[in-house]
Amino acid sequence: MILTALVFIFPVFLLLNIAFKAPGDQSSTLALPKHPTFQNFVDAWHQGALGGGLINSVIVTILTIVFLVVFASSAAYPLSRLRSRWSTVSYFAFLAGLLLPMQLALLPLYQTMRDVHLLGSLSGVILANVGQSMPFTIFLYAGFMRALPHDFEEAAALDGASAFRAFWSVVFPLMRPITGTVVILNAVFTWNDFLQPLLYLSGSGNKTITVAVYGFVGQYGAQWNLIFAGIIISIVPILTAYFVLQRYIVQGFAGGLKG
């Protein structure tokens, strides 16, 4: 266990070590920096235009998650509650999306985006993300909902609430744990997504942080101090979100295992 932990800590040590070394420091990558400096972070921030990338990634991630939470939770509700043939068929139609590789849809979706003038805009990336993360999110919500007692919503229905009202005022608040899981897992997927923003945003001024870091590395070839500082900047926001929400991850999977 200690050996495994070392294998995990070593690259992290290296990442920090190199990022804090002064550009002229010629010592081995394993040696600690003689004069630790924040200069690499400042330079990477300016030269890589990482600020714009971070803002775009935040916008894309937050909007993707909001749409996913609203639409996937409301879709999962009838799909997990109703016992009709159509709801079963629809549920499996959504789950089929878990199996379809994104590569099959990638090329035609790129052209559709071009035809409807969404290339180069964040909305295109958001639409693609929401649609593609729908199967996994509905799967998580439906699994959780099956284990949720009907009592509360039945009481709401008896009180005269519409299905819509019963869902948003009663069922949705009860699903907080799985919503936490949905938020953190989709935040990780969306923040880390690379290929789609690379394709849909290339040539435009818009970049997500992954695309910005990728372009930055291409431009500054072997300046590893700068590159590693840029990489640290790109992972700090998502790592922070993860530390805040991490307890939902195990809980969420536990729910999925039951469902």
Add this chain to the structure above:
Amino acid sequence: MATSTDPAPTGAPAPGPRRRYRSYAQSVWWFVLPAAALYAFAVIVPAVQGSLFAFTDWDGVSSVKHWVGLRQFRSIFDDTNSLTAIKNTLLIAVTVTVVQNAIGLLIALGVNSQIKSRNFLRVLFFAPVVITSIAVGFLWQNLLAPEGALNQVLKNIGLGGMRQNWLGDPKVAIWAIIAVVIWQFVGYSMVIFLAGLQGIPDEVIEAAAIDGAGPVRRFWYIVRPMLAPAFTINLMLSLIGGFKLFDQVFVMTQGGPGGATDTISTLIYKDAFQLGRFSNGAALAVVLTLFVAAASAFQYRMISKNEG
């Protein structure tokens, strides 16, 4: 519980279960519609289009497009690059699935015990999953360079003979990529096994211990069967993830040296967006889909057999 909130009788008769069911059933499509529309736009419609392009000779740009039947599929199996990519994809998917889950399970058993640092370790092992694949790729590209940290460490601990050009040697590079992918996602397997382990009541394990079952027997006869759902989800996710691998290869080797580390996904990207062989990429995507479908069907059968 909620039965205490039964309403007092009002003027109109309270709607019975049947009436309630009908009102839910009538509104059901409004609940599903936005999700279905977005899913159709981003997944179903383009996937169907992509499958159709695979049977044409379209380059992706020109206005000329001919139906060529299975020609693209035949050319895939005549092309060494495509065959290498298919072989690599299968190797990656199978190796990653087996090794990642074996290590993930061992770590999960470790951090589920009462050791002091278990919370720290859980966070540590899952952290690489959270980090951008691009960042992981660049980090390991540096680590695995000829003068990089791994070779330096090997030299310092007296294993200098094991030094390699990890990403530059065609025979070694594919295994280096596999190792990096396992490093990155082993935490994902761990978390799912951990969720499964936490669903096993302590009393069951304790009872077995009192009956004299050692750790190995306790694991095999009690823990392992109860982890079946975790195994299912884990094998599914890592196999599908392995089949689709793109980011790490794209960053670390661009499929090189000489196409030795190309996967189906990196080749689809090259065909479609660099080489003007759009329909060839589409045909490769169909092949990839068939692999994923076959693997899923196989797993589904294994599950039904085990549970039935």
